[in-house]
Amino acid sequence: MAEKKLVEAITAQEVDFTQWYTDVCLKAELVDYSSVKGFLVLRPYGQAIWENIQRILDGEFKKTGHENVAMPVLIPESLLKKEGELVNGFAPEVAWVTHGGSEKLEERLAVRPTSETMFCDHWAHVLHSYRELPMKYNQWCSVIRWEKTTRPFLRSREFWWQEGHTIHETREEAEAETMQQLNCYADFCEQSLCIPVLRGRKTDKEKFAGAEATYTIEAMMKDGKSLQSGTSHFFGDKFSRAYDVTFQGRDNKLQVPWQTSWGVSTRLVGAIIMTHGDDSGLVLPPAVAPYQVVVVPIAAHKPGVNEKAAELTERISKFARVKLDNSDNSPGWKFAQWEMKGVPLRLEIGPKDIEKNQCVLVRRDTREKIFVSLDELETAIPAALEALAQDLYNKALANREQRTWTASTMDEIMDLAENKTGFVKTMWCGELECEELMKEKAGLSSRCMPLAQEELGEVCPICGKPAKVSIVWGKAY
Amino acid sequence: MAEKKLVEAITAQEVDFTQWYTDVCLKAELVDYSSVKGFLVLRPYGQAIWENIQRILDGEFKKTGHENVAMPVLIPESLLKKEGELVNGFAPEVAWVTHGGSEKLEERLAVRPTSETMFCDHWAHVLHSYRELPMKYNQWCSVIRWEKTTRPFLRSREFWWQEGHTIHETREEAEAETMQQLNCYADFCEQSLCIPVLRGRKTDKEKFAGAEATYTIEAMMKDGKSLQSGTSHFFGDKFSRAYDVTFQGRDNKLQVPWQTSWGVSTRLVGAIIMTHGDDSGLVLPPAVAPYQVVVVPIAAHKPGVNEKAAELTERISKFARVKLDNSDNSPGWKFAQWEMKGVPLRLEIGPKDIEKNQCVLVRRDTREKIFVSLDELETAIPAALEALAQDLYNKALANREQRTWTASTMDEIMDLAENKTGFVKTMWCGELECEELMKEKAGLSSRCMPLAQEELGEVCPICGKPAKVSIVWGKAY
Numbered sequence: 023m024a025e026k027k028l029v030e031a032i033t034a035q036e037v038d039f040t041q042w043y044t045d046v047c048l049k050a051e052l053v054d055y056s057s058v059k060g061f062l063v064l065r066p067y068g069q070a071i072w073e074n075i076q077r078i079l080d081g082e083f084k085k086t087g088h089e090n091v092a093m094p095v096l097i098p099e100s101l102l103k104k105e106g107e108l109v110n111g112f113a114p115e116v117a118w119v120t121h122g123g124s125e126k127l128e129e130r131l132a133v134r135p136t137s138e139t140m141f142c143d144h145w146a147h148v149l150h151s152y153r154e155l156p157m158k159y160n161q162w163c164s165v166i167r168w169e170k171t172t173r174p175f176l177r178s179r180e181f182w183w184q185e186g187h188t189i190h191e192t193r194e195e196a197e198a199e200t201m202q203q204l205n206c207y208a209d210f211c212e213q214s215l216c217i218p219v220l221r222g223r224k225t226d227k228e229k230f231a232g233a234e235a236t237y238t239i240e241a242m243m244k245d246g247k248s249l250q251s252g253t254s255h256f257f258g259d260k261f262s263r264a265y266d267v268t269f270q271g272r273d274n275k276l277q278v279p280w281q282t283s284w285g286v287s288t289r290l291v292g293a294i295i296m297t298h299g300d301d302s303g304l305v306l307p308p309a310v311a312p313y314q315v316v317v318v319p320i321a322a323h324k325p326g327v328n329e330k331a332a333e334l335t336e337r338i339s340k341f342a343r344v345k346l347d348n349s350d351n352s353p354g355w356k357f358a359q360w361e362m363k364g365v366p367l368r369l370e371i372g373p374k375d376i377e378k379n380q381c382v383l384v385r386r387d388t389r390e391k392i393f394v395s396l397d398e399l400e401t402a403i404p405a406a407l408e409a410l411a412q413d414l415y416n417k418a419l420a421n422r423e424q425r426t427w428t429a430s431t432m433d434e435i436m437d438l439a440e441n442k443t444g445f446v447k448t449m450w451c452g453e454l455e456c457e458e459l460m461k462e463k464a465g466l467s468s469r470c471m472p473l474a475q476e477e478l479g480e481v482c483p484i485c486g487k488p489a490k491v492s493i494v495w496g497k498a499y
Numbered sequence: 500m501a502e503k504k505l506v507e508a509i510t511a512q513e514v515d516f517t518q519w520y521t522d523v524c525l526k527a528e529l530v531d532y533s534s535v536k537g538f539l540v541l542r543p544y545g546q547a548i549w550e551n552i553q554r555i556l557d558g559e560f561k562k563t564g565h566e567n568v569a570m571p572v573l574i575p576e577s578l579l580k581k582e583g584e585l586v587n588g589f590a591p592e593v594a595w596v597t598h599g600g601s602e603k604l605e606e607r608l609a610v611r612p613t614s615e616t617m618f619c620d621h622w623a624h625v626l627h628s629y630r631e632l633p634m635k636y637n638q639w640c641s642v643i644r645w646e647k648t649t650r651p652f653l654r655s656r657e658f659w660w661q662e663g664h665t666i667h668e669t670r671e672e673a674e675a676e677t678m679q680q681l682n683c684y685a686d687f688c689e690q691s692l693c694i695p696v697l698r699g700r701k702t703d704k705e706k707f708a709g710a711e712a713t714y715t716i717e718a719m720m721k722d723g724k725s726l727q728s729g730t731s732h733f734f735g736d737k738f739s740r741a742y743d744v745t746f747q748g749r750d751n752k753l754q755v756p757w758q759t760s761w762g763v764s765t766r767l768v769g770a771i772i773m774t775h776g777d778d779s780g781l782v783l784p785p786a787v788a789p790y791q792v793v794v795v796p797i798a799a800h801k802p803g804v805n806e807k808a809a810e811l812t813e814r815i816s817k818f819a820r821v822k823l824d825n826s827d828n829s830p831g832w833k834f835a836q837w838e839m840k841g842v843p844l845r846l847e848i849g850p851k852d853i854e855k856n857q858c859v860l861v862r863r864d865t866r867e868k869i870f871v872s873l874d875e876l877e878t879a880i881p882a883a884l885e886a887l888a889q890d891l892y893n894k895a896l897a898n899r900e901q902r903t904w905t906a907s908t909m910d911e912i913m914d915l916a917e918n919k920t921g922f923v924k925t926m927w928c929g930e931l932e933c934e935e936l937m938k939e940k941a942g943l944s945s946r947c948m949p950l951a952q953e954e955l956g957e958v959c960p961i962c963g964k965p966a967k968v969s970i971v972w973g974k975a976y
Contacts, residue, residue, distance in 0.1 A: 056620065061572075089543035091546050094538035096535050120596075120598065122593075122595075123591045130598075159543070168600040
């Protein structure tokens, strides 16, 4: 049977989670591999998810006074080198343009890995007075980082993202911006993507090259591994000084602005797949699903069925993103296909339903069947979508809670590291040596120092010295 | 006076149209030059115009069943070289990536100048059956062409655009798509940008490298020069064959799909500037203006004025894009600034207006003052915007009509070429030699063979041989 074949083509999560993930990316037609190693094609269905993410986030950014701009894709090597930490952090991953047309360039140009340098260079041109501050900019674009190993959405040589870059008159304002954007990301993940996240600060080892502080949202995937899903950086005035960005202050003296940057990427699509997906494929949160409802006529050859299905689709399109599947495929094949693609609700309508003035809604996550009067679609569908979204979130949260452990000795840590995959919460002295020991001995990296600090003991379980902070460890994608 | 200084900083159109254009681009804060020669920064105001263009066009594309995708930004040289005409057309303008990180690449990669090759490569992977056709894709991105001389929006080494790429089962369907998209562009220019355009076909000399036929919309700028503002190409099955794109046809035989591509770019912003702008700066068509109305309080220190201005802004925001300028600058300075930025309507509100329950609307294009009762904003503002848009179009059309001449002898052509700038309509034999002679002798290039063909005589005025077609010549940006 066609529907069986479609489903059988996916590896089960239990068998091989990594292979399951790749299968979903390809079978749900999110991406295709291209002829350039490590570079992806975002196919229409993957791009549609990303566009929904963009639309919602772009609206949030604009509500808080951010403006979009577009910076050049190429960066002169000399400009990239002005800030030492940044260039050291990114140099091994940069793709270099050396020729334009038939000419060899005098100076090679980097395809942007990130655009702090270009924003600073622009601000050095256009900023004059404190009156023009803050400048709160964002751009949607792709960036290139020459990664050794790549996986769809999680790590690829090109990825699509937004990078916000802002400058402010005072340190306090820039710090507040950093936190505001972190919270914007966290709220978006929790409310729109149904993915609970830890909000925390990165250790010095894990922070962005050149940042004074990096904040992160960390999500836990179904397999217990952690995915860094968005970051927000406070730069202090380091880049401003390196790139001569200055302004005339209220005191008429030349001052240096305070800077932030923050970004999320198509990696969020990977987070959606690995948080909600199951052995039948994708499960999409309604807020970003290309189609929230798919209408499947049953016994479509019977008189009136296709007409009714089309009529309902038209009605639903007024309040939800809906797709009518009136192709020649069998209902079973359609069920399997749209389950693979993660459409939150399936609406089945057949001759008997029409007789009873009802239809069947089937939830993608639970397969629950809901019989609904055709008079009540306008309330029943939004309610079912809302319930599904809430359940997706709760299920992801339950998974995280079941896979989060506290440890106060190295033995406990080693036991967890060997037998479990998830978050391990401990206290920490703050020293790099202990962080490196955790990686070496237990194979765990620091995920973040949560903003919601906990009192889990008095000493660092690694070195036994007084602890300064609570921290979360895990295995990361 | 600040407002004088602001306005004086622009060169008058009569004095130097080219310098006027550059002044507007910079003073209206549309763009900034970057540290990379020939590469621009799109500043928030320029980007906002482009985003409005994107939003409207993207909606039109989707209405006709097109889907967005994202293709890799880098193209292997071997892939680019598979279609001979394309690579010959673009090779002199390609930027080459030769190093990734610290490694020299085995094969150099082109930063995309256009993506026909990548779409074909993808389709060769994913297309199997006629049932999957048509595939109607589009992407929004930037492309790079290593131009020698550059000007903001009109010609730069990087520009932002959309490129639509489609494949179809039959030639007829692909040809219909080519024309549909040409008409989509033309309607958008005329209705949303208030720019009348000629719809026509390019000569073989001017067509896209590799296309079977290229169609164009040609706009006339205020100075009489022509701007190619969008193109739609019919490729036949040439690329499909070169890239081995095939499908199983209805007859169960392997077939080759028919292909189109079509694009418009940030060049449209240049078209807006040079079609509608005046000596005070930009004049923006309401459909794409970042702000359609700017509210300026008069005697803002008087009690109640700022409050009333804020209240009106809030009201207007329900039906138009509106900006309240409650900065400390003088009203005169604000008038000049927002005129420079081309905001279609200025709303002035002062103590006397409040007393009379009225406000003053000032049109950017005519400076006409319209006194409006505060009870009628909801109808008066949309009506004023609509009238302005109609007048912008009519004025541009009148300019084009005044600058369009018909010639039937070489003497007439030479006379026009020496004394006028605009469109010269003639008959044409269709031979490349005559087209080259027009360029050499009269300095005129072929703009298009209009779809609306005219009977202007029986012979080609250049060679005297029988004419095949009517054609429009001009000087182009």
